[in-house]
Amino acid sequence: MNREDFHKVADKIPKMPGIYKYLDADNNILYVGKAKNLKNRVSSYFSAPNGQNHKTKVMLKAAQSIEFFVVNSEADALLLESTLIKKYQPRYNIMLKDGKSYVYICIKKEPFPRVFITRRVIKDGSSYFGPYTSKFRIEQVLEVIKKLFKLRTCNFNLSPENIAKGKIKLCLEYHIKNCEGPCQKLESEEHYLQKIESIKHILKGQTAKVKESLRENMFLMAELNKFEEAQIIKENIEFLDDYQGKSTVVSTSIEDLDVFAIREDEDEAFVQYIKIINGAIIHTFTQEFEKNLEVEQDSILNYAIDVIREKFNSLAEEIIVPFDIPSKDPNVRMVVPKIGDKKKLLELAEKNLFYYCAQKKRDEANKVKKQSSEERILNTLKTDLNMTHLPMHIECFDNSNIQGAFPVSSCVVFKNGKPAKKDYRYFNIKTVIGPNDFASMEEVVYRRYSRVLKEGKPLADLIIIDGGKGQLSSAYKILESLGLQDKVVVIGIAKQLEEIFFPNDPIPIYINKKSESLKLIQQVRNEAHRFAITFHRNQRSKDFTKSSLFEIEGIGKKTVEKILSEFKSIENLKNTSPDILEKSLGKSITQKILEYYK
Numbered sequence: 001m002n003r004e005d006f007h008k009v010a011d012k013i014p015k016m017p018g019i020y021k022y023l024d025a026d027n028n029i030l031y032v033g034k035a036k037n038l039k040n041r042v043s044s045y046f047s048a049p050n051g052q053n054h055k056t057k058v059m060l061k062a063a064q065s066i067e068f069f070v071v072n073s074e075a076d077a078l079l080l081e082s083t084l085i086k087k088y089q090p091r092y093n094i095m096l097k098d099g100k101s102y103v104y105i106c107i108k109k110e111p112f113p114r115v116f117i118t119r120r121v122i123k124d125g126s127s128y129f130g131p132y133t134s135k136f137r138i139e140q141v142l143e144v145i146k147k148l149f150k151l152r153t154c155n156f157n158l159s160p161e162n163i164a165k166g167k168i169k170l171c172l173e174y175h176i177k178n179c180e181g182p183c184q185k186l187e188s189e190e191h192y193l194q195k196i197e198s199i200k201h202i203l204k205g206q207t208a209k210v211k212e213s214l215r216e217n218m219f220l221m222a223e224l225n226k227f228e229e230a231q232i233i234k235e236n237i238e239f240l241d242d243y244q245g246k247s248t249v250v251s252t253s254i255e256d257l258d259v260f261a262i263r264e265d266e267d268e269a270f271v272q273y274i275k276i277i278n279g280a281i282i283h284t285f286t287q288e289f290e291k292n293l294e295v296e297q298d299s300i301l302n303y304a305i306d307v308i309r310e311k312f313n314s315l316a317e318e319i320i321v322p323f324d325i326p327s328k329d330p331n332v333r334m335v336v337p338k339i340g341d342k343k344k345l346l347e348l349a350e351k352n353l354f355y356y357c358a359q360k361k362r363d364e365a366n367k368v369k370k371q372s373s374e375e376r377i378l379n380t381l382k383t384d385l386n387m388t389h390l391p392m393h394i395e396c397f398d399n400s401n402i403q404g405a406f407p408v409s410s411c412v413v414f415k416n417g418k419p420a421k422k423d424y425r426y427f428n429i430k431t432v433i434g435p436n437d438f439a440s441m442e443e444v445v446y447r448r449y450s451r452v453l454k455e456g457k458p459l460a461d462l463i464i465i466d467g468g469k470g471q472l473s474s475a476y477k478i479l480e481s482l483g484l485q486d487k488v489v490v491i492g493i494a495k496q497l498e499e500i501f502f503p504n505d506p507i508p509i510y511i512n513k514k515s516e517s518l519k520l521i522q523q524v525r526n527e528a529h530r531f532a533i534t535f536h537r538n539q540r541s542k543d544f545t546k547s548s549l550f551e552i553e554g555i556g557k558k559t560v561e562k563i564l565s566e567f568k569s570i571e572n573l574k575n576t577s578p579d580i581l582e583k584s585l586g587k588s589i590t591q592k593i594l595e596y597y598k
Contacts, residue, residue: 001063003046009066012359013039015512017077018070019084022063022092030059031092034081036074042066059092069284070352072507080281087277103138105129105203112158112182112192115151115199117142129203144236145202148210149195152179211237254279254341257318258309261349262301263357269297271304272353274345275312281345283312286356298325320346347507354509358383374417381462381517384509385500387489391462392416397448397475398466398528399429399440400535407432409444410532413460414524426535437467438474445478459488466525468494469501476503493525552596555589573597 001022013020018038022031035041045052045060052060071077084090106118109125117138121128145151152158156168168183180187202210214237221230259274268288275283287308289300302325308314318333320342327334337343361383378390385391394414399407407429413420427447432439452459465475472492479485485503492501498518499508511518549560549570566584567573573581574597581590 001060001065006042006046006066010039010043011362013042013066013068014070014355014359015039015514016070016355016510017072017074018068019077019080020066020068021084022059023065023067024062025064027065029084029088029090030063031090032081032084032088034074034077036077038068038070042068055092067284069281070355071348083281103135105138105142107196107200110157111160112152112189113196114153114155115142115145115196127200129200145199146178147236149199150178150180151195151199152182154183156183158183254345256316257320257342258305258314258316259320259342259345259349260301260305260308261322261346261353262297262304263350263353264297264300265357269300269304270353270357271301271308272349272356273308273312274349275314276316276345284352285312286353298323301325302328322346322350351507354386358386377417377516377520380515381520384511384515384517385462385489385491387462389461391489393458393460394462394464394524395448395460396464396466396524396528397441397444398525398532399437399444399471400529400532407435407440408532408535409440410528410535411444411448412524412528412531414520414527417520419527424531426531438470441465441467441471441474442478445475446482449479449482449484453482453484459484461488463488463490464521464524464528465490465492466495466528467492468499469506472501472503493521498522549593552592554592559585559589 015037017036019032019034020038020042021029021033024030033041045056069080071080104118104121105128106116107127107129108114108116109127113126117135118128146153153173154168154171156162158168162168163183163185166184170181170184170186171179173179174181174186180192182189182192198210214233218230218233218237221227221233254276257276259272259276261272263270268290271287271289273283273285273287274281275285285308287304289304301321305319305321306328309316317331318335319327320335320337322336324336325334335342337346362380375390378392381387382390392415396412396414397409399409409427409429411425411427413423415423425448427444429440429443431443449459463475463479465472469492472490475492476485476490479488479490490503493499494501494508497508498510498513500511500521501508511521549555549563563573563585567576573593578590578594581593585593
């Protein structure tokens with residue numbers, strides 16, 4: 001395979017995490033690799049051929065094609081790469097062969113369960129979480145869990161009989177306050193199991209409440225000038241932020257099965273196949289079918305299942321499908337999963353199929369005559385978001401406040417890919433008290449579109465919400481109440497990873513960071529943010545200049561800003577006890593305020 005061969009398929013390779021496979025003329029796997037960015041990694045093989053080592057040159061010479069499979073994260077790519085290497089032992093992966101098994105966290109099935117790291121999965125009813133790519137990171141997460149919940153680490157059998165007989169003595173872990181002494185009935189089994197349930201939530205990635213509690217404790221330590229304790233808590237929060245709850249490419253809860261997903265348009269149908277052996281993905285394949293007759297989707301999928309299973313000699317007794325279809329074989333179960341690992345595998349298949357179809361549409365769009373830059377960008381955005389028409393009219397909303405003070409929102413409008421500044425609008429939040437972005441978003445979206453409907457003005461083609469799933473859900477709820485959910489496309493963009501969320505879909509899509517469509521979304525989002533911040537500062541400045549606090553001798557602008565941010569209004573300030581004022585503002589300033597308003 002040379003550079004010319006690569007350029008023929010380069011546009012089909014996504015810039016997303018995943019694995020790639022080099023195949024020879026007989027479709028044997030020569031090499032499996034992982035990548036944080038598939039396109040960049042595969043391109044590197046052909047960008048500097050003179051700098052390649054001899055083994056790479058020989059492998060490329062034997063390679064005839066490339067296959068890839070998209071996953072959710074770099075860690076999943078690492079696990080899938082390892083699984084495929086162990087399964088197929090590709091010739092050019094010699095340096096990657098190793099006998100190590102995956103790392104799991106086990107919650108043992110026993111009285112007062114222990115929580116520990118293991119590489120062995122024993123099917124005795126215990127709960128296993130993982131696998132994980134970094135044992136060091138999991139040790140840190142487990143250390144945080146043990147600090148938070150004070151679990152036992154001993155190997156004693158804490159059966160009711162042994163505890164009643166008093167056979168087990170309190171150990172050092174109890175005396176140094178790392179354990180609450182269940183062996184001596186100092187902690188009830190009910191209380192201990194409540195802690196275990198909380199730990200299971202954390203290991204599933206449901207860490208929001210725990211992190212919120214840690215943050216409150218961190219701020220408290222900082223206020224008390226206990227900065228070392230605050231730093232330790234901060235590190236614990238960072239460990240939980242970095243923690244990946246569960247991989248979708250390897251699971252201990254499932255064994256052998258086939259996963260199928262389907263998409264179709266007027267002329268073609270596309271079926272994605274994932275083969276699972278012993279809970280791990282070992283093969284993926286996408287099949288295209290030409291639709292010559294008007295047949296139902298379930299008939300197409302049933303036919304595809306037979307063709308693909310025969311092609312890959314699959315004997316799995318369970319098939320995961322997106323909707324109910326009858327099984328032709330009484331020994332084979334058709335399952336439509338609602339939750340859990342099987343549901344995640346179905347979502348992974350659907351995600352890869354979505355990308356495959358989107359890429360196919362891009363290829364077809366490239367054949368169309370040249371367009372203006374605005375048309376090209378809007379067409380790309382239409383394809384990336386799977387819209388039915390061009391987003392000629394885009395509106396974006398953003399909130400701005402300081403700890404709930406001076407809350408405002410902005411709505412910016414782009415038409416034909418360019419700012420329409422005369423249509424910009426800003427809003428003072430009227431119904432929300434305190435820092436509540438979700439409620440603020442509901443108010444603003446309702447005010448905007450109830451007025452648009454009342455005045456008979458044209459609706460936006462695309463609504464962008466600056467924020468993650470929470471703000472998006474709030475906006476979508478209002479659009480539903482106004483009956484607009486099917487008339488506009490609404491998305492949310494999360495700042496940290498530039499994830500694009502759709503309503504009622506927990507799985508985001510990732511648009512290429514260099515894509516013109518993502519840059520347009522970012523431009524609209526940044527303009528909404530700039531407009532909101534500017535209006536917020538103007539409102540804050542007006543309030544400051546009106547404040548009677550400026551009349552108090554010895555109190556400057558920064559102190560006034562601090563007082564209004566914390567107490568929100570002069571009325572609240574007057575109603576606050578002197579002790580609280582003194583704790584927040586200091587004795588001198590408190591005395592001046594009390595004397596002025598006496």
